[in-house]
Amino acid sequence: MSDASTSMSDASTAGPMLAADGTPLKRSLRKALRREKMRALMLIAPLLFFILLTFIAPIADMLFRSVENQIVSNTLPRTVIALDDWDGQEEPGEKVYQALYFDLFVAAEAKEHTKLGTRLNYEETGISSLFRTTGRRSDDIGEAYQDVFEDVDPRFKEAGFWYDMMTAGGGEPDTALMSERLGTMNRLIADLASGDIGFAPAAEISALLPKTAEAYTDFAIFTALADGDVVAEEDPWEAVYAALGVDLANAETRDAVQVYEGPGADALRAAAAAADQLPAGGFKSAFLDVDEDWASQGVWETIKTYSASYTPGYFLNSVDLELSADGISPRDEDQQIYILLFKRTIFMSLTIMFSCILLGYPIAWLLANLPVRTSNLLLILVLLPFWTSLLVRTSAWKVLLQQQGVINDILVWSGIVDDANRLVMINNQFGTIVAMTHILLPFMILPLYSVMQTIPPSYLRAAKSLGATNWTAFWRVYFPQSVPGIGAGSILVFILSIGYYITPELVGGTTGTFISNRIAYHISSSLNWGLAAALGSILLAAVLILYWAYDKIVGIDNVKLG
Amino acid sequence: MRRMTTLLATSALAVTASATFAQEMADSMTLVSWGGAYQASQRNAYAEPYKEMHPGLEVVWDESSNEAVAKLRAMNEAGNVTWDLVDVVASDAMRLCDEGLAMEYDPDELLAPAPDGTPASEDFGDLIVSDCFIPQIVYSTTFGYRTDMVGDTPPDDICDVFDLEAYPGKRSLEKRPINNMEWALLCSGVAKEDIYDVLETEEGQNQAFAKLDTIKDQVIWWSAGADTPQLLADGEVVMGSTYNGRLFSVIEEQDQPVAMLWDAQVFDLDGWIIPAGLPADRLARVKDFVKFATDTQRLADQAAYISYGPARQSSAPLVGEHAELGIDMAPHMPTDPDNAQNTFLYNYEWWADYRDDLDAKFQAWLAKG
Numbered sequence: 033m034s035d036a037s038t039s040m041s042d043a044s045t046a047g048p049m050l051a052a053d054g055t056p057l058k059r060s061l062r063k064a065l066r067r068e069k070m071r072a073l074m075l076i077a078p079l080l081f082f083i084l085l086t087f088i089a090p091i092a093d094m095l096f097r098s099v100e101n102q103i104v105s106n107t108l109p110r111t112v113i114a115l116d117d118w119d120g121q122e123e124p125g126e127k128v129y130q131a132l133y134f135d136l137f138v139a140a141e142a143k144e145h146t147k148l149g150t151r152l153n154y155e156e157t158g159i160s161s162l163f164r165t166t167g168r169r170s171d172d173i174g175e176a177y178q179d180v181f182e183d184v185d186p187r188f189k190e191a192g193f194w195y196d197m198m199t200a201g202g203g204e205p206d207t208a209l210m211s212e213r214l215g216t217m218n219r220l221i222a223d224l225a226s227g228d229i230g231f232a233p234a235a236e237i238s239a240l241l242p243k244t245a246e247a248y249t250d251f252a253i254f255t256a257l258a259d260g261d262v263v264a265e266e267d268p269w270e271a272v273y274a275a276l277g278v279d280l281a282n283a284e285t286r287d288a289v290q291v292y293e294g295p296g297a298d299a300l301r302a303a304a305a306a307a308d309q310l311p312a313g314g315f316k317s318a319f320l321d322v323d324e325d326w327a328s329q330g331v332w333e334t335i336k337t338y339s340a341s342y343t344p345g346y347f348l349n350s351v352d353l354e355l356s357a358d359g360i361s362p363r364d365e366d367q368q369i370y371i372l373l374f375k376r377t378i379f380m381s382l383t384i385m386f387s388c389i390l391l392g393y394p395i396a397w398l399l400a401n402l403p404v405r406t407s408n409l410l411l412i413l414v415l416l417p418f419w420t421s422l423l424v425r426t427s428a429w430k431v432l433l434q435q436q437g438v439i440n441d442i443l444v445w446s447g448i449v450d451d452a453n454r455l456v457m458i459n460n461q462f463g464t465i466v467a468m469t470h471i472l473l474p475f476m477i478l479p480l481y482s483v484m485q486t487i488p489p490s491y492l493r494a495a496k497s498l499g500a501t502n503w504t505a506f507w508r509v510y511f512p513q514s515v516p517g518i519g520a521g522s523i524l525v526f527i528l529s530i531g532y533y534i535t536p537e538l539v540g541g542t543t544g545t546f547i548s549n550r551i552a553y554h555i556s557s558s559l560n561w562g563l564a565a566a567l568g569s570i571l572l573a574a575v576l577i578l579y580w581a582y583d584k585i586v587g588i589d590n591v592k593l594g
Numbered sequence: 595m596r597r598m599t600t601l602l603a604t605s606a607l608a609v610t611a612s613a614t615f616a617q618e619m620a621d622s623m624t625l626v627s628w629g630g631a632y633q634a635s636q637r638n639a640y641a642e643p644y645k646e647m648h649p650g651l652e653v654v655w656d657e658s659s660n661e662a663v664a665k666l667r668a669m670n671e672a673g674n675v676t677w678d679l680v681d682v683v684a685s686d687a688m689r690l691c692d693e694g695l696a697m698e699y700d701p702d703e704l705l706a707p708a709p710d711g712t713p714a715s716e717d718f719g720d721l722i723v724s725d726c727f728i729p730q731i732v733y734s735t736t737f738g739y740r741t742d743m744v745g746d747t748p749p750d751d752i753c754d755v756f757d758l759e760a761y762p763g764k765r766s767l768e769k770r771p772i773n774n775m776e777w778a779l780l781c782s783g784v785a786k787e788d789i790y791d792v793l794e795t796e797e798g799q800n801q802a803f804a805k806l807d808t809i810k811d812q813v814i815w816w817s818a819g820a821d822t823p824q825l826l827a828d829g830e831v832v833m834g835s836t837y838n839g840r841l842f843s844v845i846e847e848q849d850q851p852v853a854m855l856w857d858a859q860v861f862d863l864d865g866w867i868i869p870a871g872l873p874a875d876r877l878a879r880v881k882d883f884v885k886f887a888t889d890t891q892r893l894a895d896q897a898a899y900i901s902y903g904p905a906r907q908s909s910a911p912l913v914g915e916h917a918e919l920g921i922d923m924a925p926h927m928p929t930d931p932d933n934a935q936n937t938f939l940y941n942y943e944w945w946a947d948y949r950d951d952l953d954a955k956f957q958a959w960l961a962k963g
Contacts, residue, residue, distance in 0.1 A: 147692065147693055150692055153947065154950050157951040158947045160692075164692065366955050430824075541814070542815060556660075556663070560950070
């Protein structure tokens with residue numbers, strides 16, 4: 033005690049305060065606090081980890097799809113590079129079609145081309161079938177080359193002959209080419225196995241026949257890792273022959289072949305001599321033979337516009353804009369729908385929220401103020417529909433509201449409504465609002481009830497004894513104390529209703545559907561998950577902004593669930 | 595993130611693989627179907643007889659066919675496909691095949707030949723619309739009408755749907771462009787063989803929307819197959835489109851005053867796909883089951899429970915009576931010559947291209963009230 037008091041009185045004059053063990057008090061306190069914090073963190077760590085893994089991570093992954101667009105550059109890597117030089121004025125040149133051929137061949141072998149077709153079809157109608165038919169015919173284009181070479185020298189038919197030629201009988205391997213092609217293949221096929229390929233292109237041959245070495249390396253990687261076969265025993269792809277044709281079309285290569293000494297040199301020389309028999313017109317005319325849409329400006333512009341790894345395209349689509357070769361422009365008027373749906377979703381959710389307040393407040397008041405026996409019965413009446421299946425409640429509203437339904441029948445029977453002019457109360461906005469107000473009502477009543485229970489009835493009596501009228505006593509004394517319950521109920525109802533889609537789909541007709549119906553459509557029917565993710569992100573942002581605004585205006589501390 | 599899911603998925607796969615490595619054929623399989631009467635017909639016609647032949651086999655049903663494409667894609671991304679055989683409509687089979695999610699197969703190797711030896715590829719013929727699709731049934735989307743609300747001249751022409759003067763009252767149509775656009779063009783004077791050429795053009799699409807505009811405020815749009823039968827039974831609509839099997843059940847099983855309007859019915863196909871990348875033992879089991887479930891007799895048996903036409907030519911003569919009602923099923927089949935005087939076949943390739951574009955336009959047209 034005396035020590036502590038001395039050090040305390042010393043502190044102002046000489047050096048920092050010291051703890052019992054001699055360390056400065058400040059540091060020792062901080063240490064103790066940190067230990068406390070760590071202990072608390074360790075306690076919640078399992079839950080935190082669980083939430084991160086099962087809730088935050090999947091949501092983040094889904095939202096990330098709204099900008100992700102690697103599929104184009106992963107599937108058509110060479111084409112995307114070749115298109116960099118394209119000015120977009122006329123049809124692209126032979127170089128682009130050549131790159132497309134080799135990309136598309138590998139993609140078709142891996143069955144990835146149709147995925148890309150589906151992706152690009154969201155932007156330009158017709159690309160889906162264009163990729164499907166071209167992928168199916170990509171063998172034919174290479175076969176034209178294959179036939180020529182096999183006529184020149186039948187050894188070109190042999191798997192082993194090709195293998196020896198491409199390894200130059202075990203010459204120095206070109207590891208750079210191998211690792212580059214392996215990287216490309218791994219980007220194309222997500223779950224490609226790893227392991228020994230059993231092949232490496234010879235540096236000598238990749239210098240002599242670069243395209244052929246590249247195509248054969250692709251073939252070898254795919255054969256070994258995707259099919260699990262032995263490279264030396266499999267017949268090469270048609271694309272390898274096409275690549276040899278491309279190489280031999282070059283006069284310098286033909287000269288170099290004349291002095292080449294490795295395995296298969298004589299066959300290569302014979303092939304070089306037959307270069308003039310190869311298909312004339314190149315890959316461009318071959319593609320146009322398959323489908324004349326390959327000459328379409330729109331197709332190439334779409335590929336070029338969406339070649340980046342990340343795209344704002346989905347977000348633009350979800351606000352009725354589109355990304356085209358000339359930048360951002362509004363979508364055609366007959367396709368604009370999302371802004372309208374966003375506005376409608378917010379408007380209807382607010383309407384539902386206010387209807388819930390109007391209907392729920394008096395019920396909650398009764399629950400809180402009636403004698404226990406009656407209020408328990410009332411509470412069961414509130415909870416019973418809450419426990420009933422959502423679909424059953426929605427269908428019940430159909431039975432009630434439809435034109436041949438219970439309500440219309442009663443109105444006609446009592447003569448209020450003419451039989452010929454039955455009211456239209458369902459398959460429109462009205463139907464959605466009625467059904468959803470009913471479904472979400474318990475979420476308003478329960479927080480209101482638990483807040484009202486904490487308001488002592490003596491306050492109202494005190495106000496009245498001081499001369500307040502019933503209304504003043506309610507409005508000045510009771511209502512302000514119930515506001516936290518209204519806040520909690522409103523947030524619950526609004527956020528739940530903004531994401532509802534089953535009820536609007538069933539009773540909403542055309543004017544009562546929400547943006548969530550479109551999100552559900554893009555997730556489960558059109559499979560346009562990127563657009564669904566963008567729409568979802570916008571909805572999430574809207575909710576967060578409204579939440580922030582609520583916090584600014586009312587204060588989130590004023591929200592109470594009980 | 596993706597690496598993490600892959601890691602988790604591979605370890606999960608490794609565990610299941612090592613657990614089931616011992617047997618040749620898995621002793622349980624998960625079949626995915628549509629639920630309701632259709633799933634019941636499959637259960638009665640193929641799953642139960644197969645189970646009797648293989649005691650100890652556990653068959654699990656999952657009623658997810660409606661979202662099969664999305665769910666299978668998600669399972670595939672997570673690397674854990676729990677389904678063994680999935681019942682889908684042909685257009686979904688095509689998309690699953692495009693996405694590499696369904697297994698390509700050789701019909702003559704996988705499927706049983708007809709009793710007279712005709713190979714399966716010929717017996718099913720053109721109905722194998724995709725390399726992954728194993729056809730089961732032909733169904734159609736067509737109209738039913740209230741016999742007590744159409745006066746003395748019941749509708750017998752598809753264009754009666756668009757005729758508000760002769761047949762006043764609400765109609766129910768599906769909330770998507772497919773079929774509706776074709777019917778609208780057909781009734782605005784386009785010849786049947788030109789429909790898709792016309793529908794490819796902006797003017798053609800506008801023409802179809804203009805025709806639909808004439809009845810727009812009298813249409814209730816449905817999205818679940820059960821909607822039209824309910825609307826017809828309640829007298830909410832005078833006529834409506836739905837699957838022919840649903841109408842059969844309203845007319846024959848529930849005895850409602852409803853009749854069929856077969857004109858311009860649109861044929862569609864439903865069948866199985868095998869998910870890609872199944873482990874060997876599960877694949878062996880599924881192949882064995884599919885061979886049994888799609889043979890001539892089994893497909894004919896299914897017609898005793900539901901009014902959908904078997905996809906095999908050789909099954910047609912074997913179609914008998916309804917299992918409970920005892921009525922002859924042949925006249926209720928969409929493929930019956932009397933019913934199939936004027937038909938469409940869903941154009942899969944065309945809709946695969948135009949579906950996204952036209953759906954955007956269709957939904958915008960709907961939303962603008």
